[in-house]
Amino acid sequence: MNQIKVFSPATVANVSCGYDAMGFALETLGDDMIFTKTNSKDVVISKIEGAILPYEANKNVAGVVALLMLKDSKANFGLDIQIFKNFKPGSGLGSSAASASGTAFAVNQLLGNKYSNLELTLFAMQGEVAACGSAIADNVAAAIYGGFILVKNYEPLDIVSIPTPTNLVATIIHPQIEIKTEDARKVVPTQIDLKTAITQWSNVGGLISGLHSNDFDLIGRSLVDLVAEPNRKKLIPHFDDVKQSAIAAGALGAGISGSGPSIFALSKNLKTAQKVETAMDAVYKNSGIDYSTYVSHISKTGTRIQ
Ligand SMILES: Nc1ncnc2c1ncn2[C@@H]1O[C@H](COP(=O)(O)OP(=O)(O)O)[C@@H](O)[C@H]1O
Numbered sequence: 623m624n625q626i627k628v629f630s631p632a633t634v635a636n637v638s639c640g641y642d643a644m645g646f647a648l649e650t651l652g653d654d655m656i657f658t659k660t661n662s663k664d665v666v667i668s669k670i671e672g673a674i675l676p677y678e679a680n681k682n683v684a685g686v687v688a689l690l691m692l693k694d695s696k697a698n699f700g701l702d703i704q705i706f707k708n709f710k711p712g713s714g715l716g717s718s719a720a721s722a723s724g725t726a727f728a729v730n731q732l733l734g735n736k737y738s739n740l741e742l743t744l745f746a747m748q749g750e751v752a753a754c755g756s757a758i759a760d761n762v763a764a765a766i767y768g769g770f771i772l773v774k775n776y777e778p779l780d781i782v783s784i785p786t787p788t789n790l791v792a793t794i795i796h797p798q799i800e801i802k803t804e805d806a807r808k809v810v811p812t813q814i815d816l817k818t819a820i821t822q823w824s825n826v827g828g829l830i831s832g833l834h835s836n837d838f839d840l841i842g843r844s845l846v847d848l849v850a851e852p853n854r855k856k857l858i859p860h861f862d863d864v865k866q867s868a869i870a871a872g873a874l875g876a877g878i879s880g881s882g883p884s885i886f887a888l889s890k891n892l893k894t895a896q897k898v899e900t901a902m903d904a905v906y907k908n909s910g911i912d913y914s915t916y917v918s919h920i921s922k923t924g925t926r927i928q
């Protein structure tokens with residue numbers, strides 16, 4: 623195989639209560655990327671459409687991940703990479719993670735499937751270091767494994783796939799302001815009190831149990847975040863109004879997608895998710911802020927060949 627085209631999904635990290643530990647992949651929103659083997663042994667990014675990003679391989683997360691994998695595998699080829707961004711960096715929808723995991727997946731295909739999904743996640747996490755300074759796994763693992771994931775442990779890395787209830791649908795509103803993950807991580811407390819911790823880990827347990835048992839009510843009751851959301855929501859215009867409107871329109875729950883500014887809601891079917899979209903839209907309509915909305919099923923496959 624000399625060339626491969628892949629789709630790499632947008633992802634919602636944290637899922638409210640699971641800061642740095644949970645994430646899920648979207649079915650319909652994501653980036654397209656084309657990888658072509660070259661003889662030069664270099665990595666060249668020859669095209670980027672849809673966003674202004676560095677072309678230098680060591681500054682673009684796609685280049686960072688590709689260089690690492692070519693070196694680790696002692697590959698006898700180089701790469702030309704074309705990136706087609708369909709959603710903006712700094713959106714809270716895992717833009718850097720889409721490039722990092724799309725690259726890990728594609729290079730692995732060109733190498734004849736040398737690496738496991740866990741190894742691909744470790745490579746892609748180095749892309750996240752380049753993007754935001756932290757080796758976070760929640761977005762990249764969701765993109766690589768698909769569906770819902772739990773980062774059970776960071777060192778050593780342990781990723782667990784969580785079942786996705788049929789019919790669960792995500793609604794997203796993305797105000798077009800850029801919040802860099804690196805900056806949004808600085809407002810999250812490094813210490814929390816025991817009472818807060820107890821509530822938070824109970825919610826993670828409730829969310830995972832609800833996803834396993836298709837218990838939508840339990841999923842909704844568990845979409846509560848006492849750690850990141852109270853500190854990050856002030857960076858997001860009209861956050862409380864959007865969240866309340868989404869829940870009033872029938873969403874099971876809502877919260878910040880990743881580090882924001884996007885806000886996600888989960889609903890038990892497509893019709894409700896569309897009503898939630900209308901309700902979120904109504905909050906921003908006359909605000910003067912540019913925004914996009916998306917309704918998407920959860921991607922069960924994650925990054926895939928186009
Ligand atoms: N291929 C890429 N895709 C997206 N962002 C990239 C890429 N390469 C480098 N970056 C940098 O990563 C940062 C965006 O990452 P981040 O702040 O984590 O936002 P996001 O949540 O959208 O991933 C920006 O500074 C951007 O320039």
Ligand SMILES: N[C@@H](CCOP(=O)(O)O)C(=O)O
Pocket residue numbers: 633635636641642643713714715716717758760761803806807850879880881882
């Ligand atoms: N767990 C991270 C996730 C960042 O997601 P992104 O999509 O905003 O890059 C965090 O909350 O900082």
